[in-house]
Amino acid sequence: MANAGATDDATDKATTTLRRHAGKQFARLKGGFAGRCTARAFEIQITDRMMALAAQAFLALMPLVIVVASAAPDSVTDGLVNVLRKRVGLGGGSTTRTVEAIASSATETSVTVIGFLIVLLAATSFSRALQRVYERAWRLPAGGLRSAWRPLAWIVGIVVYFLVLGLAFKVSAGGGPWTLLRTVITTAGSLLLWWWSPFVLLSGRVRWRALLPTALATTCGTLLLGVFSARYVPHLLSTNERRYGTIGVAFTIESWLVLLFAVVVAATVVGSVLVELPGRLGSWARGASAPDAWRRVPRREARAKNGRDQAPGDHENGRKSAE
Template sequence: MADAEAAKPWRTRAVRLYTALKGGFVGRCTARAFEIQITDRMLALAAQAFLALLPLVIVVAAAAPDSVTDGLVDVLRKHVGLSGGSTTQNIEVIAEATDEAGVTVVGSLLVLLAATSFSRALQRVYERAWRLPPGGLRSAWRPLAWIIGVLVYFVVLALTFKVSLGGVPWTLTRSLITAAGSLVLWSWTPFVLLSGRVRWRALWPTALATSCGTVLLGAFSAEYVPHLLTTNERRYGTLGVAFAIESWLVVLFAVVVAATVVGTVLVETPGRVGVWARGTPMPEGWRRIPRREARARGGRSRNTGDKPGGDGGGDDDGIRPT
């Protein structure tokens, strides 16, 4: 009996600690990660990026001018770590072979449409993280628009890498442009794929977390991945290189999905941090009603956190005032 009585305080403390962790920020992030099935999501994104995006990059490299192609290879070297060995040479040879064979309009469109399978998978991740229903047929064009926007982003980034002449000033400038471009990309990505149903202000924490995570991963990859690729290529040939790239993609999208979870939970956090992230003290203040839906509701677009029957304002931009 004495031992049982002595054990009760420890059990009580353990229960209190578990309750605190479960209700805290880390606990809520963990629960949201399990809710969206983070393991399945990052594996699916990695597989679809490998099967859908890489052929699109090859087509763009084959159809683009030499300056853009060289810049894309430089981007792969810096962010993926494809430097040294014959891996980069193989990519260049594939692009040259595709260029010599010719890239037809129909083939390019098929590759582009196939790449939308990746953007649709990423769209489902954002919708689950924000607990939003699918956008429907009206938003069916957004995955394709996102793919085109990402291609433009990489072409601009490739040209930036190409015109950099070297030296510390150019290296610093290129790093700043890369970081700023990454922040813009990961702010624009969820806004487009979520059909504009989340305010820009509420997407900043996700964009900042994703941008920092991907930039740090790119710096780490530039140091570690070349050795991994060289080792796998020497041991297993081209198949080993494919496994290494697929593993890198899994890590990349683990960072992307985890940053999405952290940003989403941060916006929903009560207290000053959540108010700052949302830009409003209202718990549902992160919601945004797109213009088309606002017009269908009779212009009640300010009251984005309430039901359609609530009081609304006349601002048709769908953004709740801060």
Template sequence: MSGSGGPGRLPPLGRMRSAVRRARAGRHWGRIRDLELWQRSLGFAALGFLTLVPLLIVVSAADTAGGQGFAQWLGDGLGVSPAARAEIERLFALPGQAWRTTTAFGLALLTVFGLSFGTMVQGGYERIWDLPPARWWGRWRHVLWLGVLVGVLYLSAISPPWRDSPARGFVTVAIGTLFFWWSQRLLLSGRVTWTALLPGAVATMLGLLALRVFSRLVFSPLIASSAVTYGPFGTVLVIQSWLVGVGVVVFGGALLGRLFTEQLPRRAPPVEGDH
């Protein structure tokens, strides 16, 4: 007998649902493959360490009262133990000298290289939303985005008023979510609606919180052991690995946001006209 309810057979409606699920899974996997998430995350880590980290060291060195702004921020971001935090502060010791020894040309060069970091992040967002590259006259958005990013990180490194407040976690999550929400809207030149971008911002922030827990469990002991085995170079390797994880979260969170948005009933298309 070969009825539709026989063993190994699905009714027509069940076969249709199975085909839809397979098609969706294939489409999602294709987008992840097309995004080249791992390669983009490696580029994120390389540019972040070679351009953004030196720029943040110079900017945080202006905090003459603290003097350990960047190392403090990096330790908080990693969520590491006091022993690992001490190794990070040793790696970035005497940051105040960076401000006194940096020339105007060196600062300008760091700024130019830092703008390439924004270009790379924008390219990842555009690939996620299947958008063409923005027009060349929109490069001012990279300047604005880099300035706001450095400002947010700088404020978080110089002991903000909410550092010792019970609401510190909520404030940090709220600011981070707003920043990633605004970053997508800015770098995509307003071509995607605010509503469609919100899930990606939330997913990115949740991913960073998960990465912080992972860092506490994995990267923290690695920093302490690598510092003993390889010296400062071992600490650099662990920090570079953490930056790769941040890149995975930034691009992966935005991609999850788009996939989530596509499952919601839409009254208007999420992608708007070119600006």
């Protein structure tokens, strides 16, 4: 009996030690970079966000691309078709010919100003969804009515990006050094796009320096996804097209968009958590040692705050002293 009691005590002590050790490891993991990123991803509901972004991109941005192709010169239209071939994996099947026919026929028809504005406003549903992702990842409140124009400004910026990218692909067509030039243009354009996007959609409340890790992570992730897509997506797309027709291509593109925005949302989480870390890594990410150094007060809000903080008599005293 004594031996049994001693054995039970030893087992209890070993179990307690193991639990204590596991608790310390869990606390260390939770407080580390990976644990914080995981917690932030669950906090913003990353699965729902990337699915919503993919669906709205498919329904809102695709019509915008067609409208841009109809209004752009032929060289830009050809470049946009080449981008679809390389990025999405459209090969030489009937779906590719359908896309080319839509783009070429759209250039022969005129697009009214009202029609373009309707498509442009409809596309803002995607930019508003992306704006909410950035705000939740950075734990910032909604911008309010003063920032209502920013999703539309982002759409205008993405239109310009499409035009420049299409023209660049058309001008740099060919192999050899042109391939390197296209890679440089694509990388630089992606970095600028994902650096500028959160700054605009967050209403300028995060400093440019603090947004650089997010831009770098998003650019690296999308470039790696592009390499993966160029290798595997064309075969998958052609297989689904042969089995299910155009609807199979739609499912493939939608799946690719889910992967794309999974990368975008994950990179946003990584960037936002990185600037909040204590220590040298966090100081480097936000550009200063202060924990809240990543925050930025827009000029309009700063002027309004200074006006509220100033006493009513200070205006009169300042006027008299100036006289």
